[in-house]
Amino acid sequence: MTPAPQGYADGPRVVTPALLRNWALPAPGADKNASGRLLVLGGSIRSPGAVRLAGEAALRTGAGKVALATVETVTAGLGPLFPEAALVPLRADDVGSIDVDRAEEIIEHVQEAEVLLAGPGLVDPQHAVTLLDRILAKTDATLVLDALGSAFVTEHPEGLHHLDGRAVLTVNPEELARTAHATDEEVGRAPLAVAARVAARSRAVVVCGGTTKHVVTPDGEAWTVEGGGPGLAASGSGDVQSGVLAGLLARRASPAQAAVWAGYVHARCGERLAASIGAVGYLASELPGQVPAVLAELG
Numbered sequence: 383m384t385p386a387p388q389g390y391a392d393g394p395r396v397v398t399p400a401l402l403r404n405w406a407l408p409a410p411g412a413d414k415n416a417s418g419r420l421l422v423l424g425g426s427i428r429s430p431g432a433v434r435l436a437g438e439a440a441l442r443t444g445a446g447k448v449a450l451a452t453v454e455t456v457t458a459g460l461g462p463l464f465p466e467a468a469l470v471p472l473r474a475d476d477v478g479s480i481d482v483d484r485a486e487e488i489i490e491h492v493q494e495a496e497v498l499l500a501g502p503g504l505v506d507p508q509h510a511v512t513l514l515d516r517i518l519a520k521t522d523a524t525l526v527l528d529a530l531g532s533a534f535v536t537e538h539p540e541g542l543h544h545l546d547g548r549a550v551l552t553v554n555p556e557e558l559a560r561t562a563h564a565t566d567e568e569v570g571r572a573p574l575a576v577a578a579r580v581a582a583r584s585r586a587v588v589v590c591g592g593t594t595k596h597v598v599t600p601d602g603e604a605w606t607v608e609g610g611g612p613g614l615a616a617s618g619s620g621d622v623q624s625g626v627l628a629g630l631l632a633r634r635a636s637p638a639q640a641a642v643w644a645g646y647v648h649a650r651c652g653e654r655l656a657a658s659i660g661a662v663g664y665l666a667s668e669l670p671g672q673v674p675a676v677l678a679e680l681g
Contacts, residue, residue: 394574394596394604397646402680407643408634410444417446418632421470421495421523422625423488424531425452425503427478432503432621434460435666436528437467439625440499442673443647445632451491452503453480479509485516498523499628501531502621507560511537524548524631527586528624529557535584536561542586547600549586550637552624558590578602587637589627591620595645597638605642610649611656618666623648626673650676 395401411417420440425433433450440448447468450460454471455478461469470491473481480488492498498521504510507530514534518525518541525545527534532553534541542549553561559569562576569576569590577588577598590596591614595607613619627644635643651672655664 394598394606397605397607397642399680402643402646405639405642407630407639407677410633411446417444418496418629418634419447419449419494420445420497420499420628420632421449421451421491422502422628423451423492423498423500423517424480424528425450425456426480426505427453427455427474428505429503430456430459431618431667434464434467435618435621435670436499436502436625436628438464439622439670439673440629440632441466442670443626443629443633443677445497445629449491449495451488453478479504479506480513482509482512482516485513488517489520492517492521492523495521495523497526497628497631499526499528499624501526501528502624504530506530507533507536510534515541518542519544524637525586526550526552526624526628526631528552529554529620532557532561535580535586536563539583542584545585547585548637549584550589550627550631550641551580551584551586552589552591552620552627552641554620555590555592558588574598574604574606578604587641589623589641589645591623591645595649597641597645599638603638605645607642607645607649610652611661613656613660613662613664614648614652616662616664616666619648619652619669622651622666622669625670647673647676647680650679 449468451470630640
């Protein structure tokens with residue numbers, strides 16, 4: 383694997399195509415079994431499409447096998463929409479979220495995965511904490527905690543230490559503030575510094591999205607991704623980015639490499655759609671289809 387570019391004395395590196403070409407991704411596997419087994423855990427009655435967006439983005443990135451673990455009431459609809467994915471139907475609770483009292487039924491599927499993406503489509507932070515508290519200690523899969531899944535780290539700052547750095551948090555500025563016990567104003571002033579605190583404390587790479595994306599490792603190495611445009615603020619866009627990241631992990635990229643590449647690929651997908659459709663108005667579901675062309679551009 384090509385080592386990470388060095389030279390952070392002057393601050394974060396700005397991610398460019400040249401930087402990525404000098405930090406080449408591992409080649410895709412020769413077959414689906416060699417390109418990683420990925421489980422996406424999340425969703426609810428209120429947000430049934432998040433796991434599909436993440437899962438499709440992962441496959442478009444080169445993941446080999448993708449399974450979606452979500453409430454059983456939405457899996458019937460997901461099957462025809464996403465026939466490439468395996469489905470793991472889970473019992474729902476009274477409000478249509480994954481029933482935390484049946485968490486033991488999820489663990490066997492989690493233990494089969496090499497990469498676990500947890501969080502897309504979860505709608506309540508406390509529910510996310512309770513669900514993940516019963517699962518994460520029993521997996522050694524490389525982990526992506528997305529969106530409200532980050533609430534687990536808010537409550538359990540050392541809860542990912544057993545993964546030995548094989549974890550990534552993907553958060554928006556509001557989620558970063560909550561995870562760091564910081565104010566929105568502090569994140570607005572110094573997002574990279576706040577992200578660095580969370581990364582060091584949790585021993586996970588942190589990706590914070592916004593107008594500019596920031597990626598920081600537990601050791602303080604940092605990158606900045608600029609571009610993408612306002613269209614990426616659309617609902618579901620973050621699920622796509624987390625899926626790209628998880629797909630790159632399934633291809634055996636390191637957490638830092640997968641995070642940097644995913645941030646750039648997500649931004650470039652938005653730019654390609656903006657050029658053909660307009661700066662705003664495209665849908666998150668249109669982003670995954672751009673991923674193979676962006677990866678080819680970076681060849």
